[in-house]
Amino acid sequence: MxxxxxxxxxxxxxxxxxxxxxxxxxxxxxxxxxxxxxxxxxxxxxxxxxxxxxxxxxxxxxxxxxxxxxxxxxxxxxxxxxxxxxxxxxxxxxxxxxxxxxxxxxxxxxxxxxxxxxxxxxxxxxxxxxxxxxxxxxxxxxxxTVAIHGVERIRTKAGDKAVVLGAGTIGLMTVLALRARGVGEIIVVDLNEQKLKLAQKIGADLVVNPLKTNLDTYFEEHGLGTIVFETAGNHITQVQAVKYAARKAKVVFVGTSTHPVQFEAEEFELILRRELELTGSWMxxxxxxxxxxxxxxxxxxxxxxxxxxxxxxxxxxxxxxxxxxxxxxxxxxxxxxxxxxxxxxxx
Incomplete structure (x- = not known):
C-alpha cells in the first residue's frame, strides 16, 4: 500500500x-x-x-x-x-x-x-x-474534541465573557465549542488578520490584533474575561491568559508550551489577588x-x-x-x- x-x-x-x-x-x-x-x-x-x-x-x-x-x-x-x-x-x-x-x-x-x-x-x-x-x-x-475537552475542564455559565488567545485550529474549534455551549461573549486574540476574520465568521463577537491594538488598553476598556483559553502555546499568550482574566475567573491552558514562560512578580501575583482558577487540558x-x-x-x-x-x-x-x-x-x-x-x- x-x-x-x-x-x-x-x-x-x-x-x-x-x-x-x-x-x-x-x-x-x-x-x-x-x-x-x-x-x-x-x-x-x-x-x-x-x-x-x-x-x-x-x-x-x-x-x-x-x-x-x-x-x-x-x-x-x-x-x-x-x-x-x-x-x-x-x-x-x-x-x-x-x-x-x-x-x-x-x-x-x-x-x-x-x-x-x-x-x-x-x-x-x-x-x-x-x-x-x-x-x-x-x-x-x-x-x-480537544477544544471540547478544554471547555469542559471548567464550569461555564450563561453570560460568561470568554477570551480565546490564539486563532489556530484549536482556538477556532474552541470558538465553535463555546458558541455551541452557549456562553455570552467571545473575544479572540491573534496576530493573523485572516484567521481573525474567520473567527468572526464562525461565531466570535469581537476580535483583537495586538499589532494594531494595545491589549492592556483594550481589556481595560472592554472588561476582562470570566473564562480564558490559551490555545497558542506561546510564552507570551500564556502570561496574557492570567493578565486578562477577571477576578474569580477560570483560565484553561490548552496550547503546548515550547519556550520558558516568565512572569513578572506583579503578573504572577494576579493569580492570588484575583483568586484565579487555573487548569491544564491534555488531549x-x-x-x-x-x-x-x-x-x-x-x-x-x-x-x-x-x-x-x-x-x-x-x-x-x-x-x-x-x-x-x-x-x-x-x-x-x-x-x-x-x-x-x-x-x-x-x-
Missing part, C-alpha cells in the same frame, strides 16, 4: 509498504481523509518521532474493510477514529483518566498513522459516522473510552450544531508530500485545517 513516511529530519518519502492485518480487537481501515495537526509539524521538520521511518496522521476518517477476532463492527462501516491507545492497566486508566495514561501508544506518532491508504486501529477507538455526515468533516472530529479523552468529548463532537457535527467546513482551508493528495506542511509553516499562513484526501468519500 502507499504511505507517506517520515524517513529523516524534514524528509518525506512516498513508499510502498505492506498492508497491515488486524489482530484480535482491531480493524483495518481504508483511510478517506487525514488532517495535518500542528503537532505533526515538529514530527516532520524537527524529526520529533520515536523512530524512523514513521507514518504520521492521527486526525482521520475512513471505512472498515477488515476485522480481527472479537470485533462487532461490520465491514463497510464508516468511522472516525480516536488515536490514543491507552494501556488500560495503569492507575490513570483504571481510575477513568485515559488521557493521562502512563504507558500509552498513539496512532500517528508511536505506531503507524493514517497518512497511508490503510491503517490499523482498535475497534473500541472507532465511532460510527452516519451517512448524513461527510467523511471529510468526520476527519475534523479529533481537533474538535481529549475520558471514561468510558474514548469519552463524552468524542460523542459530543460527532453529535454536534451530525446535527449541524457545529460546522467545521469553514476551517478546512486546503485539501491535498499524498503525492503532494510536504507541501501542506510547508504551507502551514509559512509566516502569516492562511491555512487552518488542511487534509490529505486519500480514499475520499467514494470508495
Amino acid at each position: 502507499k504511505a507517506l513516511t517520515v524517513t529523516d529530519v524534514a524528509a518525506f518519502e512516498l513508499q510502498e509498504i505492506a498492508k497491515p492485518s488486524p489482530k484480535k480487537g482491531e480493524v483495518l481501515i481504508k483511510v478517506a481523509y487525514v488532517g495535518v495537526c500542528g503537532s505533526d509539524l515538529p514530527r516532520y521538520f524537527d524529526g520529533g518521532v520515536h523512530q524512523f521511518p514513521q507514518v504520521l496522521g492521527h486526525e482521520f476518517s475512513g471505512i472498515v474493510v477488515e476485522t480481527g477476532d472479537a470485533v462487532d463492527l461490520a465491514k463497510g462501516t464508516r468511522v472516525a477514529v480516536a488515536p490514543l491507545v491507552p494501556c488500560n492497566e495503569c492507575e490513570q486508566c483504571r481510575s477513568g483518566h485515559p488521557q493521562l495514561c502512563l504507558h500509552y501508544s498513539f496512532i500517528g506518532s508511536r505506531q503507524q498513522g493514517a497518512m497511508a491508504e490503510y491503517v490499523i486501529a482498535p475497534a473500541e477507538n472507532c465511532l460510527v459516522v452516519p451517512k448524513t455526515l461527510d467523511l471529510k468533516i468526520a476527519a475534523t472530529i479529533e481537533p474538535l 481529549s479523552y475520558s471514561a468510558p473510552f474514548p469519552g463524552f468529548e468524542w460523542h459530543a463532537a460527532l453529535n454536534y457535527l451530525a446535527k449541524g450544531e457545529i460546522d467545521t467546513r469553514p476551517l478546512i482551508t486546503g485539501i491535498y493528495s499524498l503525492e503532494d508530500q510536504a507541501l501542506p506542511f510547508e504551507k502551514m509553516r509559512e509566516k502569516n499562513s492562511k491555512e487552518v485545517k488542511v487534509l490529505y484526501e486519500i480514499g475520499g468519500e467514494e470508495q
